[in-house]
Amino acid sequence: MTQYAFYFNGKRCTGCKTCELACKDRYDLTPEISYRKVFEYGGGDWTKDADGFYVPDVFTYYVSVACNHCDDPACTKVCPTGAMHKDADGGLVLVDADRCIGCGYCHMACPYNAPKVDREKGHTVKCDGCAERVAAGQKPICVEACPLRALDFGTKEEMEQAHGDSQVADIAPLPQKEYTHPNLYVDPCKHAQMANEATGKVANILEVM
Amino acid sequence: MVDTKLTRRTFLKTSGALGALAVAGGGAVAADSLFGAAVPQALAEDADSLVWSACGVNCEGRCALRMHVKDGKVNWVESDNTGDDSEANEQARACQRGRSIRRWINHPDRLQYPMKRVGERGSGKFERITWDEAIDEIAKNYKKVLEQYGPEAVHIQYATGNQAKNIRNFIKRLCVLNGGCLNYYGSYSSAQISRSLPFLYGKKASNTNSDIENSKLVVQFGENAVENKMSGAGAGYNLTRALERGGAKLIVIDPRYSDQAATRADEWIPIRPGTDGALVDAMAYVMITEDLVDHDFLNRYCIGYDEDTMPESAKGKHASYKDYILGESEDGTAKTPQWAAEITQVPPATIERLAREIATTKPCAIYQGKGMQRHANGEQAARSVCMLPILTGNVGISGGNTGSEHEDFEAEAISVPTGDNPVKTSLPVFGWLDAIDHGPEMTSLNAGIQNAERLSVPIKFIWNYAGNCLTNQHGEIDRAHEILSDPTKCEFIVSWETFLTDSTKYADIVLPDAMPQEQPTYFVNEYGGKMGYFIIGDAATEPDFERKTLYEALTMIAERLGCKDEFTEGRTEAEWLEHLYNEMRAENPDYPTFAEAKAAGVTRVANPDVHTVAFKDFREDPVANPLKTPSGKIEIYSEALQTIADTWELDKKDIIRALPVYAQENGGYADATPEHPLQMVGYHFKGHVHSSYASIDVLKQANRERHLWINPVDADARKLKEGDTIRVSSDQGTIEVNAHVTPRIIPGTVALDQGAWYDGDKNGVDKGGCINTLVSGHPSPLAKANPSHTILVDVKKA
Structure with missing residues (x-):
């Protein structure tokens, strides 16, 4: 079975959000709904040294995340109608809009905050890996848009081959990979903290809600 | 050109079809329906055209945009996805702002008709007039100023909202045909270092x-x-x-x-x-x-x-x-x-x-x-x-x-021939407001006037094209308001804009501008390394309502002034673009033909030196x-x-030295007072480019602005928490924003993104959070330029 996966190069990402807005443009999303989000994660503090100078020990990094089309998705498990499902061929997590009742359980269950209920449409909406573009031989719009060339998408095997040093996403502010086994490969930047021993916090909550 | 890509509308249609399939199948979507060849074909029928253009704002990027047009409307945009994106052949990919441009192009608040000021300057009160009335008004007042004060009283305001090389200089061309205009030198970006x-x-x-x-x-x-x-x-x-x-x-x-x-x-x-x-x-x-x-x-x-x-x-x-x-x-x-x-x-x-x-x-x-x-x-x-x-x-x-x-x-630029300006006097770019207020007191020794001992007349007429530097992007906004709102000082202001920005509120006549994406354009890269490039853009759509391009409007004005033929030389703007390109190409025969370049959209040019090394010859x-x-x-x-x-006649605290060494800044940290104990700097923000894009809703959500960066040390001292509504005051004014308590800033200094739209309330508090409400108008010593990041403030809970 083919399983599609995203790749994110944390060493390249500058937090520019082009991925998020390119997706919004392509799918005509409102300000409230983003299929892809960019988290600003950081921490540290300032202390006074012996001579009275404030010195910093701070860090910041960015993580761009959409739906990770997990092997063990939290959203499908809680869906009461079966609308949220894993596509049999590409392993993409998709919403059957006609079956979705807009209850929002998927939104609450997903540790990546990927599905959202669009109240105007009356059902859940989310990243589908730009399935149509991929079918036409293109990369998802976020991947093609990235000015830093920090994103990629393809089959799991292709991602493992093209980005050999990467690892399954296990960095803060994302949850530990064991929860849902995301199909997201990450090259962590030097500041990146492991999900289970993180000390920072998301610094842009209002942007990623 | 026929688009073979997808559009939103068919995507939604297809989703519906898949949904129906899924219901019929009772579960997972059939693989073939998602990835089968039928899908892209079905989508292709919903596309009219794919048109090359570029994002025209002043971030020093210049990125390609490919406009997906359906029924005369831009539906969505792609960026440069041509070529192999290899080293020195990189794609000019747009950022989040360029990717959001259709929300600007299709924005309901865009200006639609010519308007005449009916309230006080700055009040924002206008009424709709016809193009004929607008052109009459402009021509009448322009002629009056020329006759009464001479061409030195005419100023083309520094403005950067449209960076196409084939557009803005037509204003100067018109001026030179009518006796010329005051010159300026420097830019709000880089005046001090350039000087x-x-x-x-x-x-x-x-x-x-x-x-x-x-x-x-x-x-x-x-x-x-x-x-x-x-x-x-x-x-x-x-x-x-x-x-x-x-x-x-x-x-x-x-x-x-x-x-x-x-x-x-x-x-x-x-x-x-x-x-x-x-x-x-x-x-x-x-x-x-x-x-x-x-x-x-x-x-x-x-x-x-x-x-x-x-x-x-x-x-x-x-x-x-x-x-x-x-x-x-x-x-x-x-x-x-x-x-x-x-x-x-x-x-x-x-x-x-x-x-x-x-x-x-x-x-x-x-x-x-x-x-x-x-x-x-x-x-x-x-x-x-x-x-x-x-x-x-x-x-x-x-x-x-x-x-x-x-x-x-950079790739080669093209330039609109302006002719020789008979007026030689030149003003520092930041000095125009003083020149309105007391021009003839400004001399070479006290105000950096060049090519003349002093200004002979104040500025009486302003052409302001795609610019927000009358107030929002200038500094000392409250003083700018005072001077500009007096119509006996600067007697006439013409503005071309897409939105009723704060600067536009000071215009006597407002003309509804076409976006760069609605006209032929030529953009050249900036900050290229091994490669430069240029982009030839076309009109993706016809301008809606009564919007016109700058060239169309100037042609109408030229006709009223009796110089239409000299101004246009019989060319449309599309013909000008081709003509100017061909002139440039005559000097650069390696460049593709106009038709080739236009079809390609983006043309990449290798740096012959691979890297440019400054003063290499001198070193050798x-x-x-x-x-x-x-x-x-x-x-x-x-x-x-x-x-x-x-x-030079300098303020005691304004320092020019023969040596390249530190000089304490006038209004810097050493001048802090108990009333204004914190330093403040602005910064260029991801969510907008200066004030361009600053009103676009998706960008505002993704880039929560009106947030003042303040170190926990300074926030704790003021009992401020993340998100608190705060007032920031300097000697110049007060803004209201939210606190962003972050260790990403040195203690003692706060920072605010520059470019937010000024929104003064009845008490003069700027709730738009425009940093220039706080910036001093006192120019720097040598370049006489904007001291944009020399600000002393205090921060208090609102």
Whole structure:
């Protein structure tokens, strides 16, 4: 079975959000709904040294995340109608809009905050890996848009081959990979903290809600 | 061109079809329906055309846009996805802003009709008029000003909202056909460095930042390309790749833990704003006292380092750089790390370590961004930083740099022929408001007037095209309001805009402009490294309502003035574009034909030198290839500047020095008071470009603006929490924003993104959070330019 996966190069990402807005443009999303989000994660503090100078020990990094089309998705498990499902061929997590009742359980269950209920449409909406573009031989719009060339998408095997040093996403502010086994490969930047021993916090909550 | 790509509408239609399938299948979507060949074919039928254009704003990116048009409306945009995106063939990928442009193009608030002011200037009260009425009004008032005051009273306002090379200069062309207009020099971006570096090097120049791949160490002062030049073929990406390829260590010196410091740097050195020169002075002290300077370079290529190379006029006065740094000159103060630490907030040990690292790592590239020079002492600061590469002999070599902000390799531009302006008098770009208020009092010695002793008349007529520098992007907004709202001062203002921006509210006639994407355009890259490019854009859609392009409007005005034929030479704007391209191509026969370039959209041009190395010829042979300074050498001591310092009428706190050393800034940290104890700097923000895009809803959500960065130390002292509504006040005014409590800023300094739209309430509090409400109008000493980041404020809970 083919399983599609995203790749994110944390060493390249500058937090520019082009991925998020390119997706919004392509799918005509409102300000409230983003299929892809960019988290600003950081921490540290300032202390006074012996001579009275404030010195910093701070860090910041960015993580761009959409739906990770997990092997063990939290959203499908809680869906009461079966609308949220894993596509049999590409392993993409998709919403059957006609079956979705807009209850929002998927939104609450997903540790990546990927599905959202669009109240105007009356059902859940989310990243589908730009399935149509991929079918036409293109990369998802976020991947093609990235000015830093920090994103990629393809089959799991292709991602493992093209980005050999990467690892399954296990960095803060994302949850530990064991929860849902995301199909997201990450090259962590030097500041990146492991999900289970993180000390920072998301610094842009209002942007990623 | 027929689009074979997808559009939103068919995507939704297809989703519906898949949904139906899924219901029929009772579960998972059938694989074939998703990835089968039928889907893209079905989608293709919903596309009318795919049109090349570019994002026209002034971020120094210039990115390609491919407009997907359906039924005369832009549905969505792609960016440059052509070519193989290999090294030196990179795609000019747009950032989040360009990707959101259709929300601007299709925005319900866009101006639709010509309007005439009916309330006070600034009140925003207008009524709709016809184009004929608007053109009559403009022609009548323009002629009246020309007759009464002469052409020097006519000013084309500095404005950067549309960077297409084939548009804006038609205003000057019209003016020159009617006797000319006042000139200006400099820019709001870079006036201080552009004015001061020629005294040191003969011109402002740097290596392309792609050359960083040849560096061992890179030190950047306030350089933040990844945040303010986000193009996929621009400075941010070039820096990223150069660091990856060459493996240089990067140190960023900045009051903010900028995105460049956070995501690219090996080390961040926070510094108090406006004090970079002091840091450099102290590093020079370490290098000199530990004998780490490059004596051969200083003797052969420079004057003024020590007594041996001082010009005759300054010999025997202990006026050399070395004497000044060691404390042997007039002020008697050695510029030790301890001395600088008190000024810069950088610990002495850090200064010593950094000085040794810079002096002993070869080659080392020193760069500055433009924020550091947009200060009340920006001219001195910009030159000071250049002393690091001069002392260490890193000028004119690959892997080194001049210390300047990075210059670029650009594809060839085209230019609209304006003719020779009969008016020669030139005004510093920031001086227009004073010129309205008291022009004839402005002289060469007190206000930087060039090519004349003084202005002969005040500015009485303003053409303002795609610009928000009357108020929002100028500074001292409250004073600008006072002066502009008096119609006896500047008698007539014409503005072309897409929105009713704050500056536009001061226009007497407002003309509804077409977007760059609604007309033929020519854009040239900025900050290219190994590659430059240009983009030929076409009108994606016809302008809606009564919008017209600048050229159409000017042609109508020219007709009223009786110079239509001379103005147009019988060409439409599309014909002008082709004509100007062909003229340029006659000089560059390697360039593709117009038709080829237009079809390609983006044309990439390789840098023949691969990397540009500034002053390479001079370094190789300083006798055969002298600099354009009076001595032909690097003038560490500038007699020309000493003359200016001796003869200009300067405020006591406005300092111009012959040496490139620290000068305390007028209104900087040393002038803090209990009322205004904090320093404040602006920064270029990801969510908008100056004030362009600042009203676009999706960008506002993704980039929560009106947030003041404040260190926890300063926030705790004021009992401020994240998200609190706060008031920030300076001598100039008050804004209301939200607090963002973050360790990403040095204690004692706060920072706000620049470009938010001014929104003054009835008490004069700007709830839009425009930083220029707080900025002083007192110009910098030499360039007479905007001191945008020299602000003293206090912050209180609202």
